[in-house]
Amino acid sequence: MTYLNQWVRLALALSVSAGVFACKQDSQLNTTVPPIVTQSIPQPYPASDHAPIEPIIGTYKANSFEEVSSPVSYPINGQTVSLVIKPASGDTVQVSIQATANGKYSPGKDLFYPKAVVVSKTHTDGTVIYYVYLTPPTTTDCGYNTLYIYSNQTIDYNFIPPGNGPCLGARIRFGKE
Missing domain, CATH: 2.40.128 (Lipocalin)
Known part of the structure; x- marks a missing residue:
């Protein structure tokens, strides 16, 4: 195994383990659920009080x-x-x-x-x-x-x-x- 291949395998192993740790385990279903990423999406209009028009x-x-x-x-x-x-x-x-x-x-x-x-x-x-x-x-x-x-x-x-x-x-x- 070449020196470059060792680094690639190490990087791949670290990426996979980081991904596993970033997920959480659902104990009831015994499945792995990816983390939920929330992102606020800007709305084009300001918030309204919704008064009758x-x-x-x-x-x-x-x-x-x-x-x-x-x-x-x-x-x-x-x-x-x-x-x-x-x-x-x-x-x-x-x-x-x-x-x-x-x-x-x-x-x-x-x-x-x-x-x-x-x-x-x-x-x-x-x-x-x-x-x-x-x-x-x-x-x-x-x-x-x-x-x-x-x-x-x-x-x-x-x-x-x-x-x-x-x-x-x-x-x-x-x-x-």
């Missing part, structure tokens, strides 16, 4: 647009934006945004999200804020393409206007009709 269902009309300066009231250039939220299933809703091209003041076209995820947070005073993720959050979306719905039934729609670069977003504030 009924309060956010409805039709909303744009009140103002804000990018880097003071808010500008709608209608802007004779146009406005509207938003409809309908129940889908569980903690999801359908969101329709009706918007014609209006420069930076709208998303530029009608949009439909069939299964937007709703995350609710209940504060100590009992008020609930809803976060509606129109698309799954990513580390590069900077919080845009999300609806923030407050207890006074005001929505902030954070989006990136046509022509803007990543993370150069704006906000349209809606009120419930």
